[in-house]
Amino acid sequence: MLSTVISAAIYAQPYDMVLAHGRVIDPASGLDAVRYVGIRGGKIAAISESPLAGVTVLDVSGLVVAPGFIDLHSHGQTPENYRFKARDGVTTALEMEVGVSPVPEWYRAREGRSPINFGATSGHLPARMAVTHDTGTLVPRDTAKRASTPDERRQTFDLVRRGLDDGGLGIGMGIAYLPLATRAEILELFGLAAQRKTAVYVHMRNGGPVEPGVIDALQEVIADAAVTGASLHVVHITSMGLRETSLCLQMIRGARARGLDVTTEMYPYTAGMTDIGSAIFDEGWQAKQGGIGFGDLQWALTGERLTADSFARFRRQGGMVAVHSIPEEVVRMAIADPLTMIASDGILENGKGHPRAAGTYARVLGRYVREEHALTLMDALRKMTAMPADRLGIQSKGRIAVGADADITVFDAARVVDRATFENPAQYSEGIPYVLVNGILVVKGGELVEGVQPGRPVRR
Numbered sequence: 001m002l003s004t005v006i007s008a009a010i011y012a013q014p015y016d017m018v019l020a021h022g023r024v025i026d027p028a029s030g031l032d033a034v035r036y037v038g039i040r041g042g043k044i045a046a047i048s049e050s051p052l053a054g055v056t057v058l059d060v061s062g063l064v065v066a067p068g069f070i071d072l073h074s075h076g077q078t079p080e081n082y083r084f085k086a087r088d089g090v091t092t093a094l095e096m097e098v099g100v101s102p103v104p105e106w107y108r109a110r111e112g113r114s115p116i117n118f119g120a121t122s123g124h125l126p127a128r129m130a131v132t133h134d135t136g137t138l139v140p141r142d143t144a145k146r147a148s149t150p151d152e153r154r155q156t157f158d159l160v161r162r163g164l165d166d167g168g169l170g171i172g173m174g175i176a177y178l179p180l181a182t183r184a185e186i187l188e189l190f191g192l193a194a195q196r197k198t199a200v201y202v203h204m205r206n207g208g209p210v211e212p213g214v215i216d217a218l219q220e221v222i223a224d225a226a227v228t229g230a231s232l233h234v235v236h237i238t239s240m241g242l243r244e245t246s247l248c249l250q251m252i253r254g255a256r257a258r259g260l261d262v263t264t265e266m267y268p269y270t271a272g273m274t275d276i277g278s279a280i281f282d283e284g285w286q287a288k289q290g291g292i293g294f295g296d297l298q299w300a301l302t303g304e305r306l307t308a309d310s311f312a313r314f315r316r317q318g319g320m321v322a323v324h325s326i327p328e329e330v331v332r333m334a335i336a337d338p339l340t341m342i343a344s345d346g347i348l349e350n351g352k353g354h355p356r357a358a359g360t361y362a363r364v365l366g367r368y369v370r371e372e373h374a375l376t377l378m379d380a381l382r383k384m385t386a387m388p389a390d391r392l393g394i395q396s397k398g399r400i401a402v403g404a405d406a407d408i409t410v411f412d413a414a415r416v417v418d419r420a421t422f423e424n425p426a427q428y429s430e431g432i433p434y435v436l437v438n439g440i441l442v443v444k445g446g447e448l449v450e451g452v453q454p455g456r457p458v459r460r
């Protein structure tokens, strides 16, 4: 009798929060229906067709309730960036391409201080920069032009390995930023990833149509994955592939059909952005970027288009430059391809940077799903949730399922849109009224909730 009373009392206990009467879309299960979602202890505890009792009940009628977006390529890992990510519906932002080194210090600096979940790979570039005392910030600047000595190569490898042992989410690699890194050195790192049963996230050695270009660069990393057994994730396929993107996707499809674990991602913009002082702008960059010129480069700090003169000046100084090199039809084709995940590659610094840092996810949902019908809402959400979670091998994220982490993005499919532009990138996306991270609201009524830090580290 007593036990019946107790279980009845537990049964009647309301959920911490209930999202009431929203259109739940969960690409992992295929669910697309009106449901009540009960949240307890930071987890999704119930998904019900009938009303649930909650301490807090949010009426989300007419809104989409989706798994929180997982950004695999988020260089911006500061409070400023996390705010823009949250307003764009991102609940987990990961620095996978460049990665970090040393790993423990990086996690420690963010624990208990982040509104959204965070994580990083063990990075080859930062490890190599530490060993050679390079003065670059995100990517190498002054030691990219020489190969590593055998001793530097060994020290770099040891740092990358230590980063994996310390919980790094895989190996981050930017071969294009170390053009003299030998193929043997890169292969050795793939071997390390395979040994630890993890993935390499790679910015390939070359891009564009002119050889050495994107095709042989993709052949290099697919071959390395094949011979070592490492999983491979190729970053920003459109900015590397340009007009060869379709062939690149065909190659990745072929590799997958033969049993290799190869995935890829893209951002929904026709321009990339990188450091003008980096090896990307070595002699011959115009042809390598598909035949662009100085006027296709845009200085992030001022928004001005470059000339031969300003290019030379800024190259000596270093800094972020937008590269308008990706044809719109390539973006449209790639976004509709079931292989591509959405990832921002974004970073903002004092409000300056590429609009992708603030607008990537709302732009896909507003522009490419609603306005251009380039893909369905379900397919778009899959690219932002279940696919990146599967790439990470994390089953507790990227889905609306009982037991999953309560990372949830609630948006208005009729209104969601990006506002960030190349001239003014620090503008929040619109039409995303609620974002929950581990069951806590970080966006409420379309505004950031101040003083909440529910973000947790994502580790291996």
Ligand SMILES: [Zn+2]
Binding pocket: 097, 203, 235, 236, 345
């Ligand atoms: Zn990159």
